Amino acid sequence: AQSVTQPDIHITVSEGASLELRCNYSYGATPYLFWYVQSPGQGLQLLLKYFSGDTLVQGIKGFEAEFKRSQSSFNLRKPSVHWSDAAEYFCAVRASRSYKLIFGSGTRLLVRP
Amino acid sequence: NAGVMQNPRHLVRRRGQEARLRCSPMKGHSHVYWYRQLPEEGLKFMVYLQKENIIDESGMPKERFSAEFPKEGPSILRIQQVVRGDSAAYFCASSQTGQETQYFGPGTRLLVL
Numbered sequence: 001a002q003s004v005t006q007p008d009i010h011i012t013v014s015e016g017a018s019l020e021l022r023c024n025y026s027y028g029a030t031p032y033l034f035w036y037v038q039s040p041g042q043g044l045q046l047l048l049k050y051f052s053g054d055t056l057v058q059g060i061k062g063f064e065a066e067f068k069r070s071q072s073s074f075n076l077r078k079p080s081v082h083w084s085d086a087a088e089y090f091c092a093v094r095a096s097r098s099y100k101l102i103f104g105s106g107t108r109l110l111v112r113p
Numbered sequence: 114n115a116g117v118m119q120n121p122r123h124l125v126r127r128r129g130q131e132a133r134l135r136c137s138p139m140k141g142h143s144h145v146y147w148y149r150q151l152p153e154e155g156l157k158f159m160v161y162l163q164k165e166n167i168i169d170e171s172g173m174p175k176e177r178f179s180a181e182f183p184k185e186g187p188s189i190l191r192i193q194q195v196v197r198g199d200s201a202a203y204f205c206a207s208s209q210t211g212q213e214t215q216y217f218g219p220g221t222r223l224l225v226l
């Protein structure tokens with residue numbers, strides 16, 4: 001069965017510092033991978049997605065993620081965090097021929113001034 | 114272009130009442146998905162519908178929950194005889210086809226007293 005693990009429940013970084021949020025998945029073949037962001041009381045906004053091709057994916061708001069098949073990981077990165085990035089981040093996986101998104105439990109990002 | 118719309122945004126019900134949650138997909142999208150987010154957890158798939166058809170309801174509790182997506186009008190998630198454990202955020206997503214990216218609405222936060 002597919003599963004997604006986000007090992008960090010909370011992460012706190014200073015504004016301007018770099019950020020990496022971890023995501024590991026379990027799936028037999030190459031899945032489709034997604035990162036969504038959820039601001040307090042809001043819905044989910046798609047940051048980026050990986051289906052195939054270049055393993056470094058660029059997204060909105062200056063985020064990028066790298067797919068590493070050997071490590072079953074799809075970590076999200078940003079070189080310089082802004083206070084407005086404080087939110088909850090969800091990694092999700094979907095089988096290539098499926099429609100069902102499997103979500104991790106999320107990582108809450110706090111940004112120190 | 115309007116995104117996925119959900120209403121109401123907040124709903125308070127007493128135990129035993131019925132809750133009706135509505136979702137209007139993005140323009141041009143005919144595939145709708147419902148997910149539930151319990152407090153401090155990621156989203157869990159409930160049901161996948163196309164116009165007038167339920168494609169997959171494997172994530173939906175067998176009793177008290179039902180969903181529909183009529184030919185005209187929004188998709189409806191209906192919860193009968195609500196219990197406190199139904200308190201959660203319910204998100205709707207839509208896509209053009211069953212294997213395209215899902216775009217999420219702002220969610221309906223249900224509180225059962």
